[in-house]
Amino acid sequence: MSANLRPINAGQNNIATAGSAIVDHWAQVVATAQPTFDAIMKLRPARDWLEDRRKNYQEVMIDLDRPFDGDDARERLAVIPETAALQEAATLFDNAVRRSVPEGWFHLAIGAMLRGMPNAKGIAPDYSCVIVDMLLHDHETKERGCDPGFSAPIFISALRKVRRETEFVPSASEILKACGVTRKQFKELASDVATLIRVRENAEEALRIAEHCRDLRERYGWPADDSDLPF
Numbered sequence: 001m002s003a004n005l006r007p008i009n010a011g012q013n014n015i016a017t018a019g020s021a022i023v024d025h026w027a028q029v030v031a032t033a034q035p036t037f038d039a040i041m042k043l044r045p046a047r048d049w050l051e052d053r054r055k056n057y058q059e060v061m062i063d064l065d066r067p068f069d070g071d072d073a074r075e076r077l078a079v080i081p082e083t084a085a086l087q088e089a090a091t092l093f094d095n096a097v098r099r100s101v102p103e104g105w106f107h108l109a110i111g112a113m114l115r116g117m118p119n120a121k122g123i124a125p126d127y128s129c130v131i132v133d134m135l136l137h138d139h140e141t142k143e144r145g146c147d148p149g150f151s152a153p154i155f156i157s158a159l160r161k162v163r164r165e166t167e168f169v170p171s172a173s174e175i176l177k178a179c180g181v182t183r184k185q186f187k188e189l190a191s192d193v194a195t196l197i198r199v200r201e202n203a204e205e206a207l208r209i210a211e212h213c214r215d216l217r218e219r220y221g222w223p224a225d226d227s228d229l230p231f
Contacts, residue, residue, distance in 0.1 A: 025112040032105070033152035036096055039089040040189065046080045047192050050199070060199060062206045070210030076203040086197045092153075093190040097183060100149030106132045109152075113159050120169050131172045141176060143183070150179050157182040 030037075053060050062068050062076075080086075110128040114120040134141060136149045150158070158178035162170040170178075 025108075026116055029105070029109045029112050029152070030156055032101065033096075033156050036092045036153040039092050042081065042085070043089060043189075043193070043196075046196055049076075049079050050192060050196060060195065061202045064202070064206060064209060068206060068210075070207060073203040073206040073210060076199060077207065080196050080200045080203070083197060083200055086193055086200065090190060090193045090197070093186055093193060096151045096153040096186045097190060098146045099151050100136075100147035101152050101155070103132060103136055103149075105152065106135060106149070106155065109155060109159065113163065114169065117163075117169060119167075123169060127169075131175060134172050134176060135179070146183075150183065154179055154182045154186060157185075 050060070062073060081089075107128050110131060114123055114127075142148050158175060158181070161178040161182065162174050166174065
């Protein structure tokens with residue numbers, strides 16, 4: 001930790017005095033991860049569709065070698081974001097899994113969490129130092145293919161998780177366990193985005209085939225119920 005970095009003191013009186021403003025330290029650390037959290041929210045409808053499809057159907061993709069309904073492709077394209085947006089989300093989630101924030105940022109995030117906990121007054125600075133040492137310097141916590149430590153989206157999500165599940169200051173082991181659970185969730189996010197990219201490409205191809213078949217029907221007067229056409 002840099003000698004010039006001062007961790008946020010836990011348990012301070014945060015009541016604003018006349019003419020002063022409350023500083024939202026938690027919002028300041030969350031801002032680092034907000035683009036990733038925004039991407040998660042934007043993908044929620046598409047991931048809900050994907051979960052429903054996996055649960056209720058044998059196949060996620062449209063079988064282009066068999067007759068299909070062009071409206072199915074249109075519905076998929078309406079709910080699944082554009083490929084460029086999906087690829088941007090994939091990059092954010094991959095970085096969330098593999099990258100880590102600098103050491104000083106962990107101290108700020110832990111300090112911001114403690115300031116929001118009424119029973120955190122009197123927690124020694126060593127609390128933050130021990131947790132950060134475990135995250136960054138304990139070889140047992142490092143995962144293959146990932147930087148030592150965790151990204152801002154994962155660490156913030158983990159702190160939110162422990163705050164939801166405990167009324168007291170979380171232990172180092174609770175925070176580490178939450179980080180592991182959250183990293184697994186981000187890996188699932190990345191996997192879902194990869195699937196959604198393939199689903200969108202498949203639906204775009206299906207729509208091209210369907211529109212081509214419609215053009216042929218109109219040109220040659222073929223019946224609209226011709227089961228040999230994928231439409």
